[in-house]
Amino acid sequence: MRFLAVTKLIGAIALGLATACASPVDSETEDVTSLASETPNEIAVRGLAAAENFPGLASLCDLDMVFRDVNVPRSASEQPRSGGGGGGGGSQRPVLPPTQVFDNLYFVGNSRVASWLVGTEEDGYVLFDALTSDAAAEQYIIGGMAELGLDPSKIKHFIVSHGHGDHYGGHRYLTEQLGLPVSMSAPDWALSSTLGVHPRFGPAPVEGEIIEDGQQIELGETLINLYVTSAHTPGTISPMFTVYDNGEPHAAILWGGTGLNFGADEKRLREYAASSNRLRKLAIDQGVDIFISNHPARDGTGEKMEALAARKGGAPHPFVMDEAAIGVFDVFEFCPLAQAERISSGQYQSAD
Numbered sequence: 461m462r463f464l465a466v467t468k469l470i471g472a473i474a475l476g477l478a479t480a481c482a483s484p485v486d487s488e489t490e491d492v493t494s495l496a497s498e499t500p501n502e503i504a505v506r507g508l509a510a511a512e513n514f515p516g517l518a519s520l521c522d523l524d525m526v527f528r529d530v531n532v533p534r535s536a537s538e539q540p541r542s543g544g545g546g547g548g549g550g551s552q553r554p555v556l557p558p559t560q561v562f563d564n565l566y567f568v569g570n571s572r573v574a575s576w577l578v579g580t581e582e583d584g585y586v587l588f589d590a591l592t593s594d595a596a597a598e599q600y601i602i603g604g605m606a607e608l609g610l611d612p613s614k615i616k617h618f619i620v621s622h623g624h625g626d627h628y629g630g631h632r633y634l635t636e637q638l639g640l641p642v643s644m645s646a647p648d649w650a651l652s653s654t655l656g657v658h659p660r661f662g663p664a665p666v667e668g669e670i671i672e673d674g675q676q677i678e679l680g681e682t683l684i685n686l687y688v689t690s691a692h693t694p695g696t697i698s699p700m701f702t703v704y705d706n707g708e709p710h711a712a713i714l715w716g717g718t719g720l721n722f723g724a725d726e727k728r729l730r731e732y733a734a735s736s737n738r739l740r741k742l743a744i745d746q747g748v749d750i751f752i753s754n755h756p757a758r759d760g761t762g763e764k765m766e767a768l769a770a771r772k773g774g775a776p777h778p779f780v781m782d783e784a785a786i787g788v789f790d791v792f793e794f795c796p797l798a799q800a801e802r803i804s805s806g807q808y809q810s811a812d
């Protein structure tokens with residue numbers, strides 16, 4: 461139902477967009493503080509304009525959104541969940557095959573949630589995320605690597621983007637299988653320690669290593685910068701790293717967590733916007749031209765991998781967006797900010 465509301469909003473703003481938002485927001489001169497005089501709707505219009513290139517993110521600007529807290533169990537009277545806030549409904553989803561997306565980037569996941577493997581056999585890998593369960597990790601990560609002819613013993617670091625079960629669910633199997641600890645940010649270790657055993661995702665990780673903001677991992681020619689952001693969770697890890705397309709370098713951001721499913725928390729929404737503002741600057745410095753997500757519905761992984769499979773020699777890589785990739789930070793800045801303004805202006809009415 462929420463998608464209807466977004467569509468309605470997009471429809472309502474569509475006429476105004478061409479003139480109001482013809483030029484992209486200048487990230488050098490305008491930041492979150494200068495939007496203080498705008499209404500939630502005006503800020504959402506900016507976010508939705510940016511989301512035209514990122515349709516899987518438009519729901520973040522839905523001003524009818526009810527702010528669920530994914531860590532608070534729902535009562536039996538509520539409607540059944542639709543995927544942990546990870547990207548919406550849809551019952552028939554295609555199977556996404558394990559795929560080499562770049563020379564040094566592999567998708568090993570399913571249609572709901574992704575694990576990404578960065579690196580090479582020669583230099584080793586970093587594995588990002590553990591999917592929803594031990595069985596899923598075994599099937600899609602270890603099984604997917606086998607299908608791709610990759611050796612799991614070459615994985616050097618096992619990083620969980622954030623403390624939600626759809627990303628740590630397979631951690632026990634993987635730590636045992638890989639002989640590696642879970643690495644998470646300190647704020648999400650603190651979060652994880654409060655979660656206990658989830659009915660779907662099993663026990664949360666309780667021990668491992670801490671990833672610091674700005675930490676770097678080098679795997680041969682692949683440099684991975686790890687950024688810790690207060691956004692989707694208190695310490696979501698969003699890496700930026702070099703990828704190679706037949707030897708040609710590009711830079712990717714893997715946004716570590718997306719949904720605004722932490723309750724009606726105005727402070728966190730503003731932190732989310734500020735985190736995006738900070739990462740935008742870093743992404744511009746690093747020449748980021750690719751956006752990927754750990755939920756395929758968010759970045760269109762499936763459609764892009766299909767286009768990649770059909771790519772003819774010399775054609776552009778479907779994941780490479782050039783400068784347009786930076787627009788994702790407008791979505792991640794303006795949509796949470798519009799939601800924060802909804803709360804502070806008293807427009808948000810909790811359904812509870």
Ligand SMILES: [Zn+2]
Pocket residue numbers: 622624692717718
């Ligand atoms: Zn999450």
